[in-house]
Amino acid sequence: MALLVLGGAYAQDATLKVSAKRQVSVGEQFRVAFEANADGKKFSAPSFEGFSVVGGPFNSTSSSVQIVNGSMTRSVSNTYTYVLRAEKEGNFTIGPASYVVDGNKVESEPFSITVVPGDPNAGASAQGPSQGSQQGSSSTHNTDDPQVSGKDLFLKLIPSKRSAYVGEPVVLTYKLYTRLPVSQLSVSKMPSYAGFWMKEINDNGNIRQSSEVVNGIEYSTAEVKKVVVIPQKSGKLTVEPMGIDCIAQIQTQRQPRHSNDPFDIFFNDPFFNRGYTNVQKTLTSSTVSLDVKALPVDGKPDSFSGAVGNYNFSAAIDRTELSTNEAATFTVTVSGSGNLELLNMPAPVFPPDFEVYDPKLSSSVDANSNGMNGTKKAEYLVIPRRAGNFSIPAVEFSFFNPAKGQYVTLHSAPMELSVAKGTGGDSNEGGVYATTQEGIKYLGSDIRHIMTDSSSLRPVNTHFFASMAYFVVMAALLLLFILALIIVRKRRLYKQDVVLVRNRQATKVAKGRLKNAHGFLKAGDQNHFYEEMSQALWGYISDKLGIERSVLSMDSVKQAMMAKGMDEALSDQFVDTLNTCEFARFAPGDAASKMEDLYNKGLNAIMSVENAEVRI
Amino acid sequence: MKAVILLLMLGMVNGCFAQSETASYHEWMNEGNTAYNDGDFELAVAKYNQVMEAGLESAPLYFNTGNAYYKMKDFPHAILFYEKALKLDPGNEDIRTNLEIANKAVVDKIEQLPQSFIARWWDSLKTLFPVDGWAWVSVIAFALVLLSLFAFLMSRRMGLRKTGFFAGILFIVVLALSLFFAIQNYQDARHKDEAIVMTSTVMVKSSPSVSSVDLFVLHEGAKVRILDANEEWNKIKIANGSVGWIQIKDIAAF
Numbered sequence: 001m002a003l004l005v006l007g008g009a010y011a012q013d014a015t016l017k018v019s020a021k022r023q024v025s026v027g028e029q030f031r032v033a034f035e036a037n038a039d040g041k042k043f044s045a046p047s048f049e050g051f052s053v054v055g056g057p058f059n060s061t062s063s064s065v066q067i068v069n070g071s072m073t074r075s076v077s078n079t080y081t082y083v084l085r086a087e088k089e090g091n092f093t094i095g096p097a098s099y100v101v102d103g104n105k106v107e108s109e110p111f112s113i114t115v116v117p118g119d120p121n122a123g124a125s126a127q128g129p130s131q132g133s134q135q136g137s138s139s140t141h142n143t144d145d146p147q148v149s150g151k152d153l154f155l156k157l158i159p160s161k162r163s164a165y166v167g168e169p170v171v172l173t174y175k176l177y178t179r180l181p182v183s184q185l186s187v188s189k190m191p192s193y194a195g196f197w198m199k200e201i202n203d204n205g206n207i208r209q210s211s212e213v214v215n216g217i218e219y220s221t222a223e224v225k226k227v228v229v230i231p232q233k234s235g236k237l238t239v240e241p242m243g244i245d246c247i248a249q250i251q252t253q254r255q256p257r258h259s260n261d262p263f264d265i266f267f268n269d270p271f272f273n274r275g276y277t278n279v280q281k282t283l284t285s286s287t288v289s290l291d292v293k294a295l296p297v298d299g300k301p302d303s304f305s306g307a308v309g310n311y312n313f314s315a316a317i318d319r320t321e322l323s324t325n326e327a328a329t330f331t332v333t334v335s336g337s338g339n340l341e342l343l344n345m346p347a348p349v350f351p352p353d354f355e356v357y358d359p360k361l362s363s364s365v366d367a368n369s370n371g372m373n374g375t376k377k378a379e380y381l382v383i384p385r386r387a388g389n390f391s392i393p394a395v396e397f398s399f400f401n402p403a404k405g406q407y408v409t410l411h412s413a414p415m416e417l418s419v420a421k422g423t424g425g426d427s428n429e430g431g432v433y434a435t436t437q438e439g440i441k442y443l444g445s446d447i448r449h450i451m452t453d454s455s456s457l458r459p460v461n462t463h464f465f466a467s468m469a470y471f472v473v474m475a476a477l478l479l480l481f482i483l484a485l486i487i488v489r490k491r492r493l494y495k496q497d498v499v500l501v502r503n504r505q506a507t508k509v510a511k512g513r514l515k516n517a518h519g520f521l522k523a524g525d526q527n528h529f530y531e532e533m534s535q536a537l538w539g540y541i542s543d544k545l546g547i548e549r550s551v552l553s554m555d556s557v558k559q560a561m562m563a564k565g566m567d568e569a570l571s572d573q574f575v576d577t578l579n580t581c582e583f584a585r586f587a588p589g590d591a592a593s594k595m596e597d598l599y600n601k602g603l604n605a606i607m608s609v610e611n612a613e614v615r616i
Numbered sequence: 617m618k619a620v621i622l623l624l625m626l627g628m629v630n631g632c633f634a635q636s637e638t639a640s641y642h643e644w645m646n647e648g649n650t651a652y653n654d655g656d657f658e659l660a661v662a663k664y665n666q667v668m669e670a671g672l673e674s675a676p677l678y679f680n681t682g683n684a685y686y687k688m689k690d691f692p693h694a695i696l697f698y699e700k701a702l703k704l705d706p707g708n709e710d711i712r713t714n715l716e717i718a719n720k721a722v723v724d725k726i727e728q729l730p731q732s733f734i735a736r737w738w739d740s741l742k743t744l745f746p747v748d749g750w751a752w753v754s755v756i757a758f759a760l761v762l763l764s765l766f767a768f769l770m771s772r773r774m775g776l777r778k779t780g781f782f783a784g785i786l787f788i789v790v791l792a793l794s795l796f797f798a799i800q801n802y803q804d805a806r807h808k809d810e811a812i813v814m815t816s817t818v819m820v821k822s823s824p825s826v827s828s829v830d831l832f833v834l835h836e837g838a839k840v841r842i843l844d845a846n847e848e849w850n851k852i853k854i855a856n857g858s859v860g861w862i863q864i865k866d867i868a869a870f
Binding site for chain 1: 646652674675676677680686713748750755758762765799806
């Protein structure tokens with residue numbers, strides 16, 4: 001039904017109206033709208049001679065249905081808008097645009113525009129509000145609308161401090177100062193935070209408003225955005241500006257419009273309608289640079305791992321008496337303000353016989369105007385596997401306090417745990433008791449300890465080898481050797497000489513002795529005879545053969561004679577004679593004949609040896 | 617008289633420098649050891665340096681200095697002093713262990729050229745004693761050679777002469793070996809033909825000039841062998857066989 005109505009409602013009076021400023025200045029941008037009051041197609045724009053097209057066509061369609069006294073009127077508006085810029089001064093005419101409605105071509109009236117040189121402000125103020133702005137609907141002006149000055153509306157970036165340490169949280173507040181009613185704020189350009197860790201402060205979406213006097217002018221202010229940034233490196237770090245689009249309402253002196261519409265007259269009343277215009281404005285915050293100081297190196301504790309702020313630290317275990325294979329929970333808590341989200345939790349050291357699971361980390365950190373507050377927790381589940389008394393050493397946590405400018409180290413109390421032998425697990429029932437054997441656990445490795453021997457110090461590059469002393473020792477050894485050689489040889493030579501002398505004199509001595517013996521024989525002195533005889537024989541053989549007196553015996557005589565190469569018969573004869581002599585000496589029997597016999601025997605033995613030696 | 621000579625010689629070996637002077641050096645070294653035990657490694661290094669500046673050295677001195685540097689995380693110096701200590705006492709296990717540990721902190725991992733079994737065996741034999749150890753071995757071997765020779769020459773008994781002969785040959789071999797090793801270790805100890813890179817990153821050049829081509833990069837702690845030198849440059853060779861030139865100021869020879 002509606003379609004039917006539509007069919008007949010507007011066909012007869014389709015028009016195409018042009019609306020634009022009549023007077024513009026050179027360089028000014030303005031809009032030209034072609035408004036058709038019917039649906040159609042094939043809109044063709046005229047050539048905009050003397051102007052350049054900046055944007056367009058933008059097509060917008062609106063329709064409204066009115067029912068008055070049962071009769072329905074439907075109005076359609078179809079607008080094509082161009083944004084033009086005046087290029088040069090003079091009078092220009094925008095030619096007819098055409099539009100096809102129901103097969104009929106509708107053309108617009110030619111529209112003449114005067115382009116004046118110079119001041120765009122003058123032109124704009126003379127012109128007043130644009131005709132394009134329509135009652136009741138909010139359409140916006142271009143951003144270069146001259147009527148919003150930087151004094152009335154601006155965006156400021158306020159850091160909570162200009163200089164901070166690495167890791168120290170800084171709150172950045174983007175504050176809007178305005179003397180105009182402002183609406184529809186939207187961020188057009190997100191700021192960038194190179195070199196920072198950033199977290200936005202979420203005040204439940206509320207924008208805090210207040211008023212503030214700047215340079216004697218009262219502004220209402222709104223905190224548009226608030227972030228916590230934590231510098232990650234030292235140096236001069238710059239926060240890039242943020243851009244915000246907003247719509248400001250500007251009061252204008254509106255020229256009364258002549259209209260027959262009673263409502264129009266009412267709304268155009270200067271009292272009611274002071275003429276507010278919505279102007280879109282892009283605001284850019286200033287660029288702020290922060291002076292970020294590096295953390296001091298002096299006095300940095302070993303346990304420091306990047307925590308900056310002011311913290312409390314505690315460690316606790318839920319039970320200190322337990323049995324093997326029972327679990328205990330060891331909790332490390334860090335609370336306070338600072339770069340909580342970025343800090344590393346201190347790691348406790350558990351006895352090696354404890355089974356430790358990866359900690360459960362939990363944190364409740366709140367970013368607010370003071371930075372970041374909250375608590376961070378690490379819960380370790382530990383299970384002792386062996387009975388005994390154990391101690392968990394104090395956990396150390398250190399942080400840098402930027403307010404004091406120094407490092408602070410906190411310790412938890414060391415904890416004593418007594419672990420009783422639990423039931424179950426690896427208990428054995430009866431028989432051989434055996435534990436699960438383990439290899440030695442190496443808890444750490446280090447270099448070998450220093451040597452404490454200081455006695456081996458000596459001047460650089462002095463070696464015993466190839467030193468004077470070395471050669472002296474070697475030479476001395478050689479000398480010793482040679483000396484020994486000479487001495488031994490000499491002694492041997494001397495010994496040989498002695499033997500020779502004795503050999504030579506042996507016969508002579510023996511002769512003397514025999515002569516004496518013969519004397520005793522004649523005298524019948526038995527004792528002396530045997531003694532002399534014995535000495536003659538022993539002395540002779542000992543001298544002759546070079547046998548030492550100390551080793552003289554029958555056997556040694558026999559051996560020596562054999563060694564000299566004398567035959568066995570001879571040696572037997574001599575030994576036999578010696579035997580007889582010795583026997584007769586200690587067992588004297590019938591005298592004369594025996595003595596005579598022995599004398600001859602001895603003489604013979606000596607003679608034979610003498611002869612034998614000569615033969616050899 | 618011989619005894620007197622021997623005593624004299626022993627006195628020369630042990631009492632190379634006057635006793636009164638050494639007392640303070642020992643004290644410095646002990647002070648350094650105490651500082652090390654107390655964890656004051658800088659003081660320990662200062663004390664050890666005092667001893668070194670007095671012109672003294674010993675394997676424990678260098679070893680302790682290396683340890684102190686290691687504890688201060690100055691690995692190139694630690695390696696340098698371990699190497700120095702090892703030159704004086706090549707077979708010491710503590711020094712070898714610590715050098716190995718310190719070498720783990722070195723950036724460059726240079727592939728060693730493969731060594732034959734015999735070369736390794738020979739090397740381990742060589743490092744069995746330091747120079748003076750081998751020197752004493754050679755003295756004893758020489759004495760035994762002479763003794764054997766004496767037995768061979770002077771004995772009237774056939775068995776003793778035979779024993780003397782073969783023992784003599786054996787001891788002559790021992791003597792030759794010990795002399796050889798002593799000479800080698802002596803040369804190693806006296807010639808500073810190895811060096812440690814001290815600069816954290818250094819370019820090894822193709823010729824001794826700054827403008828020449830960069831061949832490869834060495835990092836601190838790397839060990840190089842010095843082949844040739846002029847006033848400012850050293851020709852070096854690294855364990856994998858690569859050769860190049862490096863500025864003298866970037867390395868410390870030992």
